Structures are given as C-alpha cells and as structure tokens.
Amino acid sequence: MNIVVLVKQVPDTATERKLDPADSTVDRAASDGVINELDEYAIEEALLLKEKHGGEVTILSAGPDQATDSIRKALSMGADKAVHLNDAALHGSDALQTAYALAQALGTVEYDLVILGSESTDARTGVVGAALAEYLGLPQLTLANKVDIDGTSVRIQRQTDEGYDVVEATLPAVVSVVEKINEPRYPSFKLIMAAKKKPVAKLGAADAGIDTARVGLANATTEVVDFAAAPPRAAGTVVKDEGNGGVQIADYLAAKKFL
Amino acid sequence: MSTRRRPPAPDPLDFLSVDSSLSPEETDVRDTVRAFCRRELLPDIADWFEAGTIPDPRGLARAVGGLGLFGMHLEGYGCAGTSAVAYGLACRELEAVDSGLRSFVSVQGSLAMAAIHMYGSEEQKTRWLPPMAAGELIGCFGLTEPDSGSDPGSMRTRARRDGPDWVLDGTKTWITNGSIADAAVVWAATDDGVRGFVVPAGTPGFTANVIHRKLSLRASVTSELVLDGVRLPESARLPLAEGLGAPLSCLNEARYGILWGAVGAARACYEAALSYAATREQFGRPIAAFQLTQRKLAEMVVDVNHASLTALHLGRLKDAGACHHNQVSFGKFSNVAAAQRVAAKARSLHGANGITLEYPVLRHMLNLETVATYEGTEEIHMLSVGQAVTGVSAFR
Numbered sequence: 001m002n003i004v005v006l007v008k009q010v011p012d013t014a015t016e017r018k019l020d021p022a023d024s025t026v027d028r029a030a031s032d033g034v035i036n037e038l039d040e041y042a043i044e045e046a047l048l049l050k051e052k053h054g055g056e057v058t059i060l061s062a063g064p065d066q067a068t069d070s071i072r073k074a075l076s077m078g079a080d081k082a083v084h085l086n087d088a089a090l091h092g093s094d095a096l097q098t099a100y101a102l103a104q105a106l107g108t109v110e111y112d113l114v115i116l117g118s119e120s121t122d123a124r125t126g127v128v129g130a131a132l133a134e135y136l137g138l139p140q141l142t143l144a145n146k147v148d149i150d151g152t153s154v155r156i157q158r159q160t161d162e163g164y165d166v167v168e169a170t171l172p173a174v175v176s177v178v179e180k181i182n183e184p185r186y187p188s189f190k191l192i193m194a195a196k197k198k199p200v201a202k203l204g205a206a207d208a209g210i211d212t213a214r215v216g217l218a219n220a221t222t223e224v225v226d227f228a229a230a231p232p233r234a235a236g237t238v239v240k241d242e243g244n245g246g247v248q249i250a251d252y253l254a255a256k257k258f259l
Numbered sequence: 260m261s262t263r264r265r266p267p268a269p270d271p272l273d274f275l276s277v278d279s280s281l282s283p284e285e286t287d288v289r290d291t292v293r294a295f296c297r298r299e300l301l302p303d304i305a306d307w308f309e310a311g312t313i314p315d316p317r318g319l320a321r322a323v324g325g326l327g328l329f330g331m332h333l334e335g336y337g338c339a340g341t342s343a344v345a346y347g348l349a350c351r352e353l354e355a356v357d358s359g360l361r362s363f364v365s366v367q368g369s370l371a372m373a374a375i376h377m378y379g380s381e382e383q384k385t386r387w388l389p390p391m392a393a394g395e396l397i398g399c400f401g402l403t404e405p406d407s408g409s410d411p412g413s414m415r416t417r418a419r420r421d422g423p424d425w426v427l428d429g430t431k432t433w434i435t436n437g438s439i440a441d442a443a444v445v446w447a448a449t450d451d452g453v454r455g456f457v458v459p460a461g462t463p464g465f466t467a468n469v470i471h472r473k474l475s476l477r478a479s480v481t482s483e484l485v486l487d488g489v490r491l492p493e494s495a496r497l498p499l500a501e502g503l504g505a506p507l508s509c510l511n512e513a514r515y516g517i518l519w520g521a522v523g524a525a526r527a528c529y530e531a532a533l534s535y536a537a538t539r540e541q542f543g544r545p546i547a548a549f550q551l552t553q554r555k556l557a558e559m560v561v562d563v564n565h566a567s568l569t570a571l572h573l574g575r576l577k578d579a580g581a582c583h584h585n586q587v588s589f590g591k592f593s594n595v596a597a598a599q600r601v602a603a604k605a606r607s608l609h610g611a612n613g614i615t616l617e618y619p620v621l622r623h624m625l626n627l628e629t630v631a632t633y634e635g636t637e638e639i640h641m642l643s644v645g646q647a648v649t650g651v652s653a654f655r
Contacts, residue, residue: 073290186291186294189331189339189341190327190340192284192291192341193284195287196284
C-alpha cells in the first residue's frame with residue numbers, strides 16, 4: 001500500500017497573517033511557515049495505514065524553498081520520502097492550477113492512495129482534493145473521519161452535519177480527511193535525526209510535465225480583486241441571568257447552529 | 260542607490276536571535292518539545308504544583324519516552340543520539356513549563372541513564388537503557404545523603420563484600436523520582452573508594468519514602484532512599500565506575516541540562532511579565548508605559564538573553580568535545596542566578612496577582628530555589644570557578 005500525502009506549508013495561524021499588497025498572494029515572509037494543520041491528520045492517517053498494511057508513505061508538497069521545513073517535519077513524523085515541487089512559474093497559482101500541478105507531479109510517483117487535508121488554513125477553498133481527483137480521473141472520497149482499506153478498495157466515513165455517510169471506491173483513489181479522524185503524533189527525536197537522510201526529490205515544472213502556460217498568477221482562473229484587514233473583534237454578548245440564563249445561552253448557541 | 264534593507268526589529272521573545280543559529284534538526288527538536296509542552300503539560304502544571312505531585316508519572320514517562328526525550332543525547336540502546344544543543348533546547352522548553360518537569364527528564368536521562376551508559380557493563384546497558392529511553396522504566400540517582408551534600412566524599416552509605424555479593428547500608432535523600440523508580444543508581448563507599456550500583460526497586464531492604472511539605476519543585480516526586488542490608492550480586496555494580504569522579508561526572512551532565520533549563524524558566528517569567536505589563540492598566544495606561552516597568556523588562560531581556568547565549572555557547576563547546584566541567588559550573592550558577600533575578604522582577608511586576616498560581620511567576624521563583632541548590636550549590640560552583648582561575652582550591 002503506497003500512499004502519497006499532500007502537504008501544504010501555510011502561514012502559522014497563531015501569528016498575524018498577511019497578503020502581499022503587490023500581487024494579493026500570501027506574504028510568506030510575514031510569518032513562520034508551518035504544515036497546514038489538517039495535513040498533519042492526513043500524514044497521521046497514512047502512517048496508521050502503513051503500520052497496518054505495509055508499504056511506503058511519500059510526502060508531496062508544492063511550494064517555495066522554505067517548504068522544505070514542512071517537508072522535513074512530515075518526514076520526522078515517519079514518512080519515508082518526499083517530492084518537492086518547486087518552480088517560480090507556480091507562484092500565485094490558484095486552487096485549480098495547484099490541483100493540476102499536483103496531478104502532474106503525482107505522475108512521477110507510484111501510489112495506491114492519495115490523502116490530503118480537506119482544506120488549508122490559508123485559502124480555505126477546500127476544492128483541491130476534488131479537482132485533483134478530476135485531473136487524475138480517480139474516485140474522490142472527501143471529508144473522511146475514518147478510512148479502511150481492503151485490498152483493492154477504500155471505504156470511508158464521510159462526515160456530514162447529521163452524522164456520516166459510508167462511501168467506498170476502488171483504488172487508487174483520493175481521500176480528504178477532517179480533524180476528527182485521529183490524533184497526529186509528535187515527531188520523535190530519532191525520526192528527526194533520520195529525516196535529513198530520507199530522499200527528497202526536487203521537481204521543477206518541466207520535470208513534472210507541467211505546462212507553465214496553465215499555472216501561475218498570470219494564468220489563474222480566479223483572481224483576488226480586493227482584500228481588507230479583518231474588522232476588530234466586536235464586544236461579546238453578555239447574558240444576564242435572571243432565572244433563564246441557561247435558556248438564553250442555549251438559544252444563542254442554537255441560533256449560531258452550535259446546538 | 261543602495262537598496263540595503265534595514266534589519267528586522269528584534270523579536271521581543273528572542274531579542275538577540277539566539278535561535279537563528281540552530282540547525283534544522285535542533286529547530287525541529289525545539290518545536291516538537293514546545294508543542295508537546297503547550298498541549299500536554301502547560302494546561303495542568305499549576306494543578307500539579309498545587310497538589311504537590313505528578314499525578315500519573317508512568318503516563319508522563321511513556322509520553323516523554325515516546326518523543327525520545329530520555330537520554331536523547333546518548334548514542335545507541337534506543338537513544339536518539341541528538342546533539343548536546345538539541346538536548347539543551349529540550350531542557351529549556353520543558354523548564355519554561357516547570358523546573359520539576361525538567362528535573363523528571365534530567366534525572367532519568369542525565370543521571371540514571373548517563374551513569375549506566377558511561378560506567379555500566381554491556382549487560383546492564385542492554386537491560387536498562389532501552390526501556391528507560393522508552394519511558395517504560397523510571398530510574399533515579401542516589402548520591403546526596405542527609406549529612407553529605409556539597410561534600411559527597413563524606414558519604415556514610417557503605418557497600419561491603421559478603422562472599423560473592425555486596426551488601427549496602429545507608430540513606431540517600433533529595434532523590435528525584437526515588438519512590439516511583441524501577442531502579443536506583445546508588446553510590447556507596449567501599450574499602451577501595453566510591454562505587455556505583457544499580458538497585459532494582461523491590462530488592463529486599465530497599466525502601467523509598469516520599470518527602471512531603473516541599474515549598475519548591477512541587478510538581479516533582481522527591482524521596483528518601485533507605486538501604487538496610489540490601490544484598491546485590493557483583494553484576495549490579497557499575498564495573499567502570501571507580502571513585503567519586505564517576506558520580507560527579509554524571510552530575511556534570513545534569514548541570515549542563517540545568518544551565519539550559521534555567522533559560523526556559525527565565526524566559527517564561529519574562530514572557531508572562533511582558534504580557535501582563537501590556538494588559539494591566541493603572542493610572543489610565545498599561546503599566547508597560549511606566550519607566551520603572553520598562554527598566555525591569557529591559558533588565559529581564561538582558562538576563563534572559565545573556566543566559567541563552569551562555570547556554571548555546573557551552574552547548575556548541577560540548578558538541579565539539581571541548582566543554583570543561585568548570586565551564587559548566589560557570590553556566591550553572593550564572594544562568595540560575597539570572598533566572599532568579601528575572602523571576603523576582605516578574606513576580607513584583609505582577610503585583611498581587613503574581614503570588615497566585617494563575618500566573619507562572621511565583622511558581623518558577625520558588626522552583627528556582629531548588630534549582631540554585633541542587634546539583635551543586637551556587638557557592639560550590641563559584642568555588643569551582645574560583646579554583647579554576649586561581650589554581651587554588653578553597654574547599655578541599
């Protein structure tokens with residue numbers, strides 16, 4: 001069972017994130033890059049499947065030079081090797097272009113399953129998994145909170161607002177995961193020490209057979225027209241308990257669809 | 260025209276960019292320990308301190324062992340084999356949570372495991388080190404006695420031969436992890452000088468009693484070990500340990516972790532003070548706006564960064580095999596003293612809030628009283644440096 005996990009480096013959500021005013025792309029210099037949180041769940045799931053079924057876990061990440069830090073972290077969690085797609089022509093690619101580029105890069109790897117986080121904390125489009133499956137001509141199983149593999153097929157629990165659907169497909173397939181699926185492990189120091197010795201294939205656009213006329217900011221299918229800083233947080237709602245405080249809180253939560 | 264960019268403003272939390280010289284592996288170790296501390300330890304530490312114990316030391320040991328923290332800078336036998344700097348960073352991040360937690364790790368890795376690693380037989384290493392590295396077994400280290408602290412050569416614990424066996428009698432005290440340990444490395448005087456023994460818990464005559472009513476290092480199990488006719492085979496003796504130099508060399512390893520740990524405690528106090536000063540308002544403005552507060556903060560920044568630089572420099576020397584124990588003495592007393600200054604200022608800056616467990620500052624301040632005393636008091640380390648620079652010993 002060879003699994004590829006798609007890993008994206010994103011600005012740390014714990015810091016103030018910024019867009020570059022020059023071209024409306026993410027200002028990667030403004031904050032530290034970390035692994036997209038949901039991708040850690042994807043890595044963990046791949047490692048659990050590998051522990052059960054054997055095979056290799058390969059990390060695939062598209063990003064600039066500093067993405068090597070996130071690739072190294074994924075390797076120190078226990079992945080076996082990595083592919084780093086890095087080309088200036090990819091700068092500013094939107095979700096569809098990224099999916100195309102990743103699909104091309106996947107052509108250089110042998111795999112039975114592709115796992116990714118269901119969305120990234122920076123752009124939050126949540127469409128890369130679906131678009132990738134389309135480009136690859138593979139079945140897509142999205143929003144998985146449980147994944148089981150049975151020889152030639154994969155079965156997931158697809159999380160819904162009410163509960164879950166059970167969805168099945170033949171391998172190879174693309175699976176996106178949600179955070180309920182597992183608890184990502186910490187990198188161990190032994191694996192941190194071993195990570196630098198693991199193979200990381202560096203691919204440019206040409207190596208992956210990517211048509212550079214189809215990627216990059218200038219050819220993007222979507223455009224960031226404008227952006228503004230988030231408004232300052234409004235004052236909270238104070239619930240005064242006059243005997244019905246609990247009901248008021250329940251009503252408030254229900255109105256926000258938390259209940 | 261030159262397009263030279265101005266250097267970025269200093270990071271208030273790493274003012275001299277000390278961490279910018281870390282290798283990728285060292286950064287990864289730091290980040291891993293930091294994330295582990297933030298998620299698994301920080302939420303509970305005030306409760307543990309208040310309760311005066313670590314409620315689930317076995318669970319903590321397994322979690323810490325799972326990361327590879329125990330004996331991480333040792334080679335082989337299930338240890339990760341990191342650099343000394345990486346080990347120091349782990350100590351720094353742990354002690355930023357609490358000195359008791361760093362002690363938990365130091366005692367296992369730098370005292371119990373290091374003693375067996377340096378002085379043990381192949382059979383002892385194979386038996387004890389892998390499960391200790393994994394956190395499945397807990398070790399402790401017994402050198403200090405009720406009447407033998409700074410002068411361990413005056414120890415009263417005796418090991419005498421009885422046929423093929425050894426029989427140990429005596430009392431050890433201030434033993435971190437003593438009553439939760441599966442094995443104790445115990446040092447005893449013999450007719451041929453000091454020797455070390457690995458005493459499995461449960462050996463007849465061996466008991467460990469918890470020391471209660473501590474006002475410092477409360478999130479840590481501290482014990483007294485009683486050896487009453489403890490009979491051990493020759494195979495329990497550490498064959499390569501001859502004389503007092505053996506346990507002292509282990510302490511030197513532990514002190515190295517302490518000089519890093521103190522940086523963490525200092526940084527945590529400074530961070531708390533910085534945050535408090537920015538949000539606490541008096542006379543219509545944050546107290547950070549007052550000159551007396553800024554002076555305190557500036558002095559804290561200097562102490563934290565000096566200590567941090569000292570630790571990193573000694574770590575680099577140690578990785579190059581060039582760190583003398585007198586230099587470790589320098590780092591231990593100067594960094595702990597710096598941390599004590601920072602903690603005291605941070606405590607005062609928090610006003611009355613600073614005396615509660617809602618803020619970390621008094622907890623660190625109290626812990627540092629222990630840290631300043633154990634593994635060589637400030638006085639002993641000063642005398643060690645004094646001896647190194649004058650060539651004259653003032654204490655023996």
